Amino acid sequence: MNDVIHSLPAERQAKIAALSQEKMHEMIAHAATLTDFRKAVGKTQAEVAKELGIQQHAVSQLEKRTDTYVSTLRRFLQSLGMTLEMSVVAQNGVRIELQNFLRSQEVDADVHDSALATPATPPGKRKAGVSRKRAGNT
DSSP: OHHHHHTSOHHHHHHHHHHHHHHHHHHHHTOOSHHHHHHHTTOOHHHHHHHHTSOHHHHHHHHHOSOOOHHHHHHHHHHTTOOOOOEEEOTTSOEEEOGGGSSOOOOOTTIIIIISSOOOOOTTOOOTTOOSSOTTOO
């Protein structure tokens, strides 16, 4: 596809690039999910996974979640070239920026390990199907 575009006159290439940017901005403006954002910027799950240092299926799971860590969401959006900003809107319409969620230095400590991992089993609870006695350990 790129070969075809590069073979066109420069004026036509510029027009295609401008239309592409316009379409991307339109898709972003109407995005309702993380999947929509990813598709709007033209990235695959595999590309996002590689940039985040995780596996593709973890990106798929993240895109399906209804709840996630702010740090995970921030990193996901950064991989798409976007920035997460958070604010609260009071009943009177006043917007209050959340200072501890503004564009700060990245906090990567928990993002890669715990944010995309399955939550730990609480003490005293066992995962389903795991017996206390394992074969050979009596």
